[in-house]
Amino acid sequence: xxxIARTKIKNANIVMDGQVALGDITMEGGFITGISSDIEANExxxxxxxxxxxxxxxxxxxxxxxxxxPRPHVKWDFMRAGMAHDAxxxxxxxxxxxxxxxxxxxxxxxxxREILKPMIEALEEAQSQNMLRAExxxxxxxxxxxxxxxxxxxxxxxxxIVRVISVMEHxxxxxxxxxxxxxxxxxxxxxxxxxxxxxxxxxTEVADMLEIGKGVRPEIVRLAHEHNLPLLSHDDTEPAHIDxxxxxxxxxxxxxCTIEAARLARNNGMDIVAGAPNVLRGGSQSGNIAxxxxxxxxxxxxxxxxxxxxxxxxxxxxxxxxxxxxVSLPKAIDMVxxxxxxxxxxxxxxxxxxxxxxxxxxxxxxxxxPFVKKAWREGRRVH
Numbered sequence: 001x002x003x004i005a006r007t008k009i010k011n012a013n014i015v016m017d018g019q020v021a022l023g024d025i026t027m028e029g030g031f032i033t034g035i036s037s038d039i040e041a042n043e044x045x046x047x048x049x050x051x052x053x054x055x056x057x058x059x060x061x062x063x064x065x066x067x068x069x070p071r072p073h074v075k076w077d078f079m080r081a082g083m084a085h086d087a088x089x090x091x092x093x094x095x096x097x098x099x100x101x102x103x104x105x106x107x108x109x110x111x112x113r114e115i116l117k118p119m120i121e122a123l124e125e126a127q128s129q130n131m132l133r134a135e136x137x138x139x140x141x142x143x144x145x146x147x148x149x150x151x152x153x154x155x156x157x158x159x160x161i162v163r164v165i166s167v168m169e170h171x172x173x174x175x176x177x178x179x180x181x182x183x184x185x186x187x188x189x190x191x192x193x194x195x196x197x198x199x200x201x202x203x204t205e206v207a208d209m210l211e212i213g214k215g216v217r218p219e220i221v222r223l224a225h226e227h228n229l230p231l232l233s234h235d236d237t238e239p240a241h242i243d244x245x246x247x248x249x250x251x252x253x254x255x256x257c258t259i260e261a262a263r264l265a266r267n268n269g270m271d272i273v274a275g276a277p278n279v280l281r282g283g284s285q286s287g288n289i290a291x292x293x294x295x296x297x298x299x300x301x302x303x304x305x306x307x308x309x310x311x312x313x314x315x316x317x318x319x320x321x322x323x324x325x326x327v328s329l330p331k332a333i334d335m336v337x338x339x340x341x342x343x344x345x346x347x348x349x350x351x352x353x354x355x356x357x358x359x360x361x362x363x364x365x366x367x368x369x370p371f372v373k374k375a376w377r378e379g380r381r382v383h
Contacts, residue, residue, distance in 0.1 A: 004380060006027070066307075275305075280314055303335045337349075
């Protein structure tokens, strides 16, 4: 591979740790080698005042599956789906992505057992052949209510591409899906059964799945710790959910659904992941806590794209430049770069500092909308 020549970026508004400063940087060999230096370079790029920020690090996006199933019941080729997904990821300014792939089936998505292996293999192959522009890792989203989840996790956890694990349960009336009345009404309309029949069905199914979860969750927790992988607790809602996570030595609460759960997570020293789409929409799609309320109490460490890749970029500039939020732009950028990188154990990236990886973005602005003009990953132009 051709060595990367020394390149200077000039006249950039550099978003660094705690400040935004107009200046220059140099990069060489894939790393940042100088900031505001007078070093000569083989190539110079004039930003003309555009923002220079680190490449974004997305710790949770389930967007890959949307390309596998571009329409209901239409399954796309896994390699082609992976490349289409990658194009949207890098176009959103994400240079490191943790593709959160479901381990285990749910009632609404029984095919997830079958697509897990080919999705991972497609990303492994594409990445090994330099077909992807962002760097892809796997975040295993383990559905503890499927009895097959433990074996599926064991089959994949030792792959080098697997770097993060979360435990979750999607059951009506529990955690994220607390609107049990809405769930009942939808099922009545869809099935034609009576309300009493639906309630009985839900009670039976939930009891059965909770029993499965009692055996699966401890196994997933054990496997994560055994392999020294970051472990996240998903959709914490009740104090008991945080208490359980703390007892399991879980360090991250991902998408807490209530202010009480988020406060308790913070009091126990846990990092908190929130959804960037929630901020942009002004609230939760599930009727849970609005992230702006968490931000008001400094209860957000990481913003993830969840289901819209470019939401991280939009969200970081929205909260970092708006008077509506008491968050500086450098702190907001940390939430989508430095902080998720640290949580995932990637200390080599996420900030504009000498010796860090040259994962960089040139960001222009138009009517309050940030947009990616150029992107570099390890000093190589990828967008």
